[in-house]
Each structure stands twice: as structure tokens, then as C-alpha cells.
Amino acid sequence: MLIVQKYGGxxxxxxxxxxxxxxxxxxxxxxxxxxxxxxxxxxxxxxxLINLAHQASLNPNEREMDMLLSSGERVTSALTAMAIEDLxxxxxxxxxxQMGIITDDVHTKARIAKITGDxxxxxxxxxxxxxxxxxxxITENQDVTTLGRxxxxxxxxxxxxxxxxxxxxxxxxxxxxxxxxPNIVPEARKLKKISYEEMLELASLGAKVLQxxxxxxxxxxxxxxVVRSSFNDNPxxxxxxxxxxxxxxxxxxxxxDKNQVKLTLLSVPDKPGIAAKIFNAIANANVVxxxxxxxxxxxxxxxxxxxxxxxxxxxxxxxxxxxxxxELGAKSVALRDDIAKISIVGVGMRTHxxxxxxxxxxxxKHGVNxxxxxxxxxxxxxxxxxxxxxxxxxxxxDVFGLEEARA
Amino acid sequence: MLIVQKYGGxxxxxxxxxxxxxxxxxxxxxxxxxxxxxxxxxxxxxxxLINLAHQASLNPNEREMDMLLSSGERVTSALTAMAIEDLxxxxxxxxxxQMGIITDDVHTKARIAKITGDxxxxxxxxxxxxxxxxxxxITENQDVTTLGRxxxxxxxxxxxxxxxxxxxxxxxxxxxxxxxxPNIVPEARKLKKISYEEMLELASLGAKVLQxxxxxxxxxxxxxxVVRSSFNDNPxxxxxxxxxxxxxxxxxxxxxDKNQVKLTLLSVPDKPGIAAKIFNAIANANVVxxxxxxxxxxxxxxxxxxxxxxxxxxxxxxxxxxxxxxELGAKSVALRDDIAKISIVGVGMRTHxxxxxxxxxxxxKHGVNxxxxxxxxxxxxxxxxxxxxxxxxxxxxDVFGLEEARA
Numbered sequence: 001m002l003i004v005q006k007y008g009g010x011x012x013x014x015x016x017x018x019x020x021x022x023x024x025x026x027x028x029x030x031x032x033x034x035x036x037x038x039x040x041x042x043x044x045x046x047x048x049l050i051n052l053a054h055q056a057s058l059n060p061n062e063r064e065m066d067m068l069l070s071s072g073e074r075v076t077s078a079l080t081a082m083a084i085e086d087l088x089x090x091x092x093x094x095x096x097x098q099m100g101i102i103t104d105d106v107h108t109k110a111r112i113a114k115i116t117g118d119x120x121x122x123x124x125x126x127x128x129x130x131x132x133x134x135x136x137x138i139t140e141n142q143d144v145t146t147l148g149r150x151x152x153x154x155x156x157x158x159x160x161x162x163x164x165x166x167x168x169x170x171x172x173x174x175x176x177x178x179x180x181x182p183n184i185v186p187e188a189r190k191l192k193k194i195s196y197e198e199m200l201e202l203a204s205l206g207a208k209v210l211q212x213x214x215x216x217x218x219x220x221x222x223x224x225x226v227v228r229s230s231f232n233d234n235p236x237x238x239x240x241x242x243x244x245x246x247x248x249x250x251x252x253x254x255x256x257d258k259n260q261v262k263l264t265l266l267s268v269p270d271k272p273g274i275a276a277k278i279f280n281a282i283a284n285a286n287v288v289x290x291x292x293x294x295x296x297x298x299x300x301x302x303x304x305x306x307x308x309x310x311x312x313x314x315x316x317x318x319x320x321x322x323x324x325x326x327e328l329g330a331k332s333v334a335l336r337d338d339i340a341k342i343s344i345v346g347v348g349m350r351t352h353x354x355x356x357x358x359x360x361x362x363x364x365k366h367g368v369n370x371x372x373x374x375x376x377x378x379x380x381x382x383x384x385x386x387x388x389x390x391x392x393x394x395x396x397x398d399v400f401g402l403e404e405a406r407a
Numbered sequence: 408m409l410i411v412q413k414y415g416g417x418x419x420x421x422x423x424x425x426x427x428x429x430x431x432x433x434x435x436x437x438x439x440x441x442x443x444x445x446x447x448x449x450x451x452x453x454x455x456l457i458n459l460a461h462q463a464s465l466n467p468n469e470r471e472m473d474m475l476l477s478s479g480e481r482v483t484s485a486l487t488a489m490a491i492e493d494l495x496x497x498x499x500x501x502x503x504x505q506m507g508i509i510t511d512d513v514h515t516k517a518r519i520a521k522i523t524g525d526x527x528x529x530x531x532x533x534x535x536x537x538x539x540x541x542x543x544x545i546t547e548n549q550d551v552t553t554l555g556r557x558x559x560x561x562x563x564x565x566x567x568x569x570x571x572x573x574x575x576x577x578x579x580x581x582x583x584x585x586x587x588x589p590n591i592v593p594e595a596r597k598l599k600k601i602s603y604e605e606m607l608e609l610a611s612l613g614a615k616v617l618q619x620x621x622x623x624x625x626x627x628x629x630x631x632x633v634v635r636s637s638f639n640d641n642p643x644x645x646x647x648x649x650x651x652x653x654x655x656x657x658x659x660x661x662x663x664d665k666n667q668v669k670l671t672l673l674s675v676p677d678k679p680g681i682a683a684k685i686f687n688a689i690a691n692a693n694v695v696x697x698x699x700x701x702x703x704x705x706x707x708x709x710x711x712x713x714x715x716x717x718x719x720x721x722x723x724x725x726x727x728x729x730x731x732x733x734e735l736g737a738k739s740v741a742l743r744d745d746i747a748k749i750s751i752v753g754v755g756m757r758t759h760x761x762x763x764x765x766x767x768x769x770x771x772k773h774g775v776n777x778x779x780x781x782x783x784x785x786x787x788x789x790x791x792x793x794x795x796x797x798x799x800x801x802x803x804x805d806v807f808g809l810e811e812a813r814a
Contacts, residue, residue: 015462022463049482055422056429057489064492064500068485071478075456078475082464085471093471098549119549142505142526 001166002034002124006134006156009043010173011230012076015083021171021230022083025129029089034124036163038134038156039080041072062107066136066146069108070096073133073152081131091129094120096136096144099159103137103145106286110137110145111213112154115162124163132159150211157214161221168223170210171230176237177202177209179402180254184393187403191252192235195242198252201345201379215239242347250348250355251400256389257341260290260308262371263321267302267331274328278305281320287313291341291374291383302331306372308383311337339371340389343381344396356380362399368392408573409441409531413541413563416450417580418637419483422490428578428637429490432536436496441531443570445541445563446487448479469514473543473553476515477503480540480559488538498536501527503543503551506566510544510552513693517544517552518620519561522569531570539566557618564621568628575630577617578637583644584609584616586809587661591800594810598659599642602649605659608752608786622646649754657755657762658807663796664748667697667715669778670728674709674738681735685712688727694720698748698781698790709738713779715790718744746778747796750788751803763787769806775799 005025012018021037029035049068053060060068074095081093100116120130134152137145147154153170160168175190177199182188194202196219203212209227218225218239228236246252268274275294282289292307309317318335325333342363349355359380363370368391372383384392397403412435414428428444436442456475460467467475481502488500507523527537541559544552554561560577567575582597584606589595601609603626610619616634625632625646635643653659675681682701689696699714716724725742732740749770756762766787770777775798779790791799804810 015459018463052422052482052486053489056425056486057493059493060489061492061498064485064488064498067481067500067502068489071481074474074478074481075459078471079459079463081471082460082467082475085468086464086466091468091471093474095474095551144502 002036002163003028004036004038004156004160004163004165004168006038006152006168006170007040007230008152008170008172009040009046011171012039012080013043015079018076018079019083021080022087024230025084026087026089029129036120036124036130036132036159036165037080038132038152038159039073039076040134040152042076045072045075063143066107067144069146070133070136070144073135077131077133084129084131089129090127091131092123093131093133095133096155097138099132101137101155101158103139103147105139105141105143105145107145109148109286110139112137112147112158115158117159117162121163148213150208150214153211153214154217157217157223157225160223160225161217165223168218168225169236170225170227172209172227173229173231174209174227175229175232175234176227177239177253179252180393180397181256184390185397188397189403191237193238193240193246194252195246195347196239197242197378198246198345198347199239201343201376202253202255210239246347247351248348249346250352251344251346251402252348253345254393254396254400254402255343255345256393257343258386258389259311260339260341261311261314261335261337262306262308262339262383263317264304264306264334264336265321265325265328265330266304266334268305268325269329270296270301270303274303275305277328278321278324279307281324282309282317285316285320287317287320291372291381293372308339308341308372338386339383340386340392341381341383342389342392342396343379344400345379347378349378349380358399359396362395363392366391366395409443409570410435411443411445411563411567411570411572411575413445413559413575413577414447414637415559415577415579416447416453418578419446419487420450422486425483425486426490428487429494431637432491433494433496436536442536443527443531443566443572444487444536444538445559445566446480446483446538447541447559449483452479452482470550473514474551476553477540477543477551480542484538484540491536491538496536497534498538499530500538500540502540503562504545506539508544508562508565510546510554512546512548512550512552514552516555516693517546519544519554519565522565524566524569528570555620557615557621560618560621561624564624564630564632567630567632568624572630575625575632576643577632577634579616579634580636580638581616581634582636582639582641583634584646584660586659587800587804588663591797592804592810595804596810598644600645600647600653601659602653602754603646604649604785605653605752605754606646608750608783609660609662617646653754654758655755656753657759658751658753658809659755660752661800661803661807661809662750662752663800664750665793665796666718667746667748668718668721668742668744669713669715669746669790670724671711671713671741671743672728672732672735672737673711673741675712675732676736677703677708677710681710682712684735685728685731686714688731689716689724692723692727694724694727698779698788700779700781715746715748715779745793746790747793748788748790749796749799749803750786751807752786754785756785756787765806766803769802770799773798773802
């Protein structure tokens with residue numbers, strides 16, 4: 001088999017752990033598999049570099065930021081390759097560029113356009129274990145780019161797709177995907193298997209085990225992906241195509257996200273094209289809007305528009321929104337950063353009715369007020385006051401019976 | 408003018424100093440010059456990475472070592488470019504690869520083959536200050552290489568040559584080139600001007616202000632180079648082509664080098680081709696031999712061959728020498744690491760006689776035994792017991808009148 005193994009920051013936090021990673025990689029290779037390893041920066045390194053950048057400049061250039069940040073993964077890839085060689089295997093570290101990872105030129109959150117991977121293919125055939133610096137690529141213009149937070153997951157899945165790997169293993173500091181955060185609900189259960197769609201919803205909802213875009217990529221190219229711990233040999237959670245069994249389970253997991261803020265434009269004169277105007281401007285600043293709710297006022301002449309954006313982009317989004325508000329003649333702009341989004345996810349929702357109602361009822365029964373609602377085929381999300389987060393997660397986990405063994 | 412400015416590790420040791428560098432660069436640009444900046448890794452970073460590598464592997468792969476080490480200069484170049492932009496100038500960080508620095512594939516001490524520099528030329532014309540990550544290049548096969556200790560000096564001079572710069576300024580933590588180490592001789596005097604040849608001898612003799620190969624490069628391409636401090640505005644020392652004035656000075660400087668070891672093959676049967684055999688094997692391991700002395704034994708049938716190599720290569724050189732000794736039937740191999748090389752340098756030696764004799768006489772008068780002698784047109788070197796280093800430097804500095812103002 002050709003296996004891609006990705007190791008996150010905590011798994012390569014120091015040389016001792018890098019040696020453990022090397023041992024696992026060597027063991028996999030000695031079992032007869034071809035192995036491509038993708039590594040993150042040693043934990044803390046990326047934040048250290050970001051901190052240096054903000055000391056050096058009030059507003060660091062993003063192109064230079066990418067050159068800066070990409071160095072963390074280079075360091076780990078070189079050290080990991082050395083440690084693997086020390087165990088008697090042939091190993092070769094490759095940068096994003098040497099791996100042929102071509103991206104667009106949106107610095108600090110670039111998207112992968114293609115992966116050539118010719119050098120890696122040849123080296124694999126020559127018996128090398130490949131160690132790729134994750135999180136990074138290169139533009140057509142030869143500039144270094146990075147793929148955004150958690151981008152090494154995306155590197156791994158994209159490389160697995162490009163090389164037609166049989167399996168992509170994401171090694172992290174948790175055992176797999178749980179029905180919810182075990183720190184909040186001790187009865188949370190590890191899932192043996194989950195569909196791409198469910199994983200995608202969970203990831204986009206803030207469950208941090210797998211980066212959203214990497215799940216999209218895995219789904220698009222049908223890459224069987226395992227999430228497991230680098231600190232033990234537990235089997236982890238397999239992320240695969242939806243199968244018949246999965247439909248029997250109405251809700252697979254409860255997720256929460258405290259990293260969003262809610263922006264509201266109050267009393268926007270209701271004219272066609274207003275929403276487009278607002279959300280185009282925000283999209284042009286590369287800010288991703290999550291939920292959107294629009295209410296028309298009682299007289300029908302003005303609307304309140306609320307939406308959520310990541311906390312990290314709140315300043316940028318607020319500035320743009322305030323400009324737009326002025327332009328549109330809105331009354332004012334309100335920002336709330338004490339919110340949380342609680343979501344339930346499950347492919348079974350497609351064939352079971354009343355799931356959303358049960359969620360609203362449960363929250364209401366416990367005195368949790370709902371500020372915004374958003375639904376998809378396999379998900380219901382509610383924005384609530386952040387102080388109720390833990391309570392909401394616990395009661396939903398309980399009411400949907402997630403602590404019981406999955407069928 | 409087009410000016411290349413190189414800043415060493417102590418000049419960019421932290422963000423505060425990087426901001427000082429940025430201020431100097433911006434000032435130079437605002438005076439109307441085009442500026443290319445070459446930066447080293449923040450001081451201590453390279454050693455930290457080397458240390459990590461030796462923790463990860465008993466014998467780190469040199470290709471991976473280069474990928475590892477090159478990250479230090481990337482970090483500094485990105486931070487420096489950000490800091491310059493913060494002062495209102497346009498700046499662009501370029502890696503060795505983006506600068507088009509092509510080298511051979513001798514990892515950890517690669518030689519520059521050519522510099523294309525097209526992107527830098529265009530960016531300079533577009534009004535950018537270029538900040539190049541020093542110490543690194545790339546092979547034709549797209550692998551990252553490093554240029555050896557002090558390699559950022561070489562990057563700077565080679566870039567100055569390739570771009571036809573008017574001046575190459577090497578900023579370091581000393582004021583310029585001194586007649587000898589002021590730590591040993593407080594009366595040591597800063598030279599206003601020195602010829603490439605003298606600088607080359609001084610650099611190769613261990614004076615650490617400018618890396619040897621960078622001086623060779625400056626001489627070959629006639630790059631006017633200034634060595635000066637980044638911590639003040641003192642004018643520094645200009646390294647240029649030899650001129651008439653310089654001939655009047657017999658000795659320009661006294662240098663010492665404690666970073667060599669002496670290897671001796673004892674009683675090698677004297678046959679043709681023996682020296683070639685030894686030094687070919689050592690050269691093939693990329694170890695640079697400095698001094699060589701061969702003595703034929705009294706009966707003419709066996710020879711003792713002594714030579715010096717850098718301390719860092721002593722293990723490698725000893726291993727090779729022991730193998731060769733066995734093959735050639737030599738009696739044994741002796742290694743001495745308690746030696747120092749003391750040298751006097753001056754283009755005036757070409758036209759003044761008796762300089763070497765005066766050196767030997769002075770050392771002898773102070774009880775310093777000479778173990779090896781080597782001379783060139785503008786230099787005399789003696790290997791002595793290292794415990795006499797400071798004494799020898801002091802008495803030679805005195806006897807050649809170096810504390811007086813230069814004519």
C-alpha cells in the first residue's frame with residue numbers, strides 16, 4: 001500500500017517526539033508499505049514566528065509572512081528525515097515546492113491548484129520514504145504560500161489524492177473523532193467510522209481534529225482518511241464515503257464553536273442588492289462568512305442583517321461593515337463576541353424528521369435562548385449566548401442518546 | 408549607486424536590532440541608492456538548528472542539514488523586509504532560489520556556480536528594496552544548499568558582482584579590519600584600506616571579519632567591499648585593489664588561527680605518488696588542507712608528512728589518514744590539536760627582504776618553538792604550540808611597528 005501519514009505540531013513538538021514519529025514511519029515502511037510523511041511545525045513555532053512578525057511590523061506583509069511561516073515545517077521535515085535515516089531507512093525531505101504543490105496567490109490562506117509530485121513518485125520507486133513540509137506551496141510565480149491554519153492536513157490529503165494513496169492517516173493528539181468534546185461531556189464516545197459529509201460539518205463547526213478544506217478534498221477525491229493518535233496504537237476514526245449503516249443514526253455528533261463573532265447591520269433600507277453588496281465586500285477581503293440571517297422590520301421598509309465571521313477577522317469585517325452601513329444608510333452596526341454556535345450533525349437527518357424541533361425544544365427547556373438558526377441537509381446549528389455552551393452541548397449529547405454504542 | 412549591504416547574525420540578533428537594520432537600509436534608500444540587503448540567521452539560530460539535527464540523528468544527512476539550516480536566513484529575510492516596509496519603503500524578501508543563486512551539489516559547503524538575479528533586477532527597477540536570505544543557494548536539481556560558515560558574506564559579494572553593484576558593505580559587530588585582534592593587543596589599529604590579497608590572507612588565516620571565499624570572489628570580480636559595524640556610523644575598512652601606497656608597508660597585520668589540528672604520518676616508505684594519494688583522499692572528503700610539510704628521514708627511505716586541517720574536520724581527516732597510513736605501510740599517525748598558526752601579512756613583502764627571518768628571530772627570542780613554516784608572496788605563517796599564541800601575536804605586532812599610524 002501507499003500510505004500518507006500526517007503528524008501535527010504536538011506529535012513533533014520536540015526531538016524526542018520526532019524520533020517516535022520516525023520509529024512509527026520506519027515500522028510502517030518495514031511492513032512493506034510505501035510511505036509519504038507530512039509534518040507540521042513543532043508546536044508553538046508558528047505562533048512564535050507570528051509574534052516576531054508583529055514585533056517587526058505593525059501590519060506584516062502577507063507574502064513575507066508566508067516565507068516566514070513556511071520555515072517552521074521545513075525544520076521539522078529535515079529533522080524527521082534525518083531521524084528516519086538514523087533507523088536505517090532511506091528518507092528524503094521535500095519542501096512544498098519540491099513536492100510540486102502549486103497554489104493560487106492568496107497569501108496566508110492559499111488554495112492548492114495542483115500537485116505535480118514527479119520527484120516524490122520517482123523517489124518512492126527508488127525506495128525512499130518522503131517527508132514533506134506541510135502547510136505550504138508555491139505560486140506559479142515561485143513565491144512561497146501557506147495554506148492557512150491546519151493547512152498540513154490539507155497538504156496530506158491533497159498529496160494522498162495526487163499520488164493515489166490507499167490511505168491517509170492523520171496523526172494528532174486525540175484518539176479520533178468523538179461524539180462531542182470529552183472535556184465537556186465525559187461520556188462522549190469515539191466514532192469508529194464517519195462519513196465525509198458528517199466530518200465536513202463537524203470540522204467546519206469547530207471540531208478541531210481535521211481541517212475543513214482537507215475534508216472537502218478527501219471527499220472530492222474519495223481519499224480514505226483515518227484520524228488517530230500518535231501517542232498510542234488505538235485504531236482511530238475512519239472517514240469514508242457514506243454507507244447504509246450510517247443512515248440508522250440520526251445524530252452522530254454535537255459540535256460547538258466559540259471562535260465566531262456576530263455582526264448586525266440595524267435598519268438597512270430594504271432595497272434589492274443590499275445583501276450582495278455587503279457580502280461581496282466581505283468576500284473580497286477574504287473573510288469567510290458563516291451564518292446569515294435577515295429580518296425585515298415590521299413596516300417592511302428596513303431590514304436587520306446579521307452574520308457571523310471568524311473572531312480573527314472581526315476587526316477587518318467590522319471596518320468593512322461600517323463603511324457599507326454608511327453607504328447604505330443603515331442605522332448602526334452591532335458586534336457581539338460573546339456568542340457560540342452549537343450544532344448537531346448526522347446523515348440520518350435526511351431520513352428522520354423532527355430533529356431540528358427536538359433540538360430547539362431541548363435548548364428552550366434549559367433556558368437557552370437561540371439568537372440565529374441555520375440548517376443543512378445533515379446539520380442544524382444554533383447561535384447562542386456563549387455562557388450556555390457547555391450546558392447546551394451536554395443536554396443535546398444526552399437527548400440524542402450519543403453516549404450509547406453506535407449501531 | 409547600487410549598494411549591497413550584508414548584515415551578520417549579531418546585527419539581526421533580535422527584532423530590535425532588525426529594526427535598526429531596517430532604519431539604516433531605509434536611510435540608504437532615501438539617499439537615492441538602490442539597495443540589496445543580505446541577511447544572516449539571527450545569532451545562535453544556526454547553532455540551535457545544528458544541535459537539533461545532532462539530537463535527531465547520529466550522522467545527519469547533509470542534504471537535509473541544508474534544508475534545515477537554510478530556514479534561519481529565511482526567517483530573518485522575511486522579518487527584515489517587513490520591518491523595512493513598516494518604514495514606508497517597498498521591500499521584497501527573496502530566498503537563495505528566488506535570487507537565482509545556483510550552486511554545485513556539495514551540501515553544507517556548496518560553491519556558487521552562477522547567479523541569474525532576473526527577478527531582483529526587475530524588482531529593483533520597480534523601486535523595491537530586495538532582502539535576500541544569505542548563506543544559501545539551490546542546485547540545478549532544485550535542492551537547497553548552504554555555502555558553509557560565513558556563507559552570507561559570499562552571498563553578498565557574489566550578488567554584488569552579479570548585479571554589478573557599486574559597493575558591497577559588510578556590516579558586522581566590529582568596526583573594520585585591525586592590524587591584529589584588539590583583544591590580544593589593545594594597541595591594534597583599524598586599517599583604512601587593505602588590498603584584496605592581504606584581506607584574503609588575513610581571512611584565510613582566521614581573522615573572522617570576512618569569509619575567505621567571499622574575498623576571493625570580491626578580488627576576482629573587483630567588487631569594492633567595506634567592512635564596518637552595524638552598531639555605529641564609523642567608516643570601516645575598504646577592501647580594494649592593491650595600490651602604490653600599500654607597498655610602503657611591509658606588514659599590514661598579524662593573524663592567528665587556533666581552529667586547526669596537525670596530522671602527521673610517521674615513517675611513510677618514500678615512493679612516488681604518496682603525497683598525491685593522501686591529499687586526493689582528503690580532498691575527496693571535502694576537507695580543506697592548509698599547510699603541508701614533508702621531511703625525508705635521515706636514511707632517505709621514509710618520510711614524515713605533516714599537514715593541518717580545520718578542527719571541525721579532524722575526525723573525518725584522521726579516519727581517512729589512518730586508512731591511507733595502513734595502505735602505505737606508514738608507522739603511525741599522530742594528531743595534535745594544541746597548535747596555533749601565527750601569520751604576518753603584507754603586500755610590501757614583495758619588495759622588502761628579510762621579513763621572514765625577522766619573524767623567526769623574534770619568535771625564537773621569546774622562546775617560541777616553530778613546528779611548521781609556510782610562506783607565500785605576501786605572507787609568512789608559523790605553526791606553534793597554542794599556549795604561546797597571545798605572546799607571539801603581541802611580539803610580532805610590536806616588532807613590525809603596527810601600532811603606528813599607517814603611511
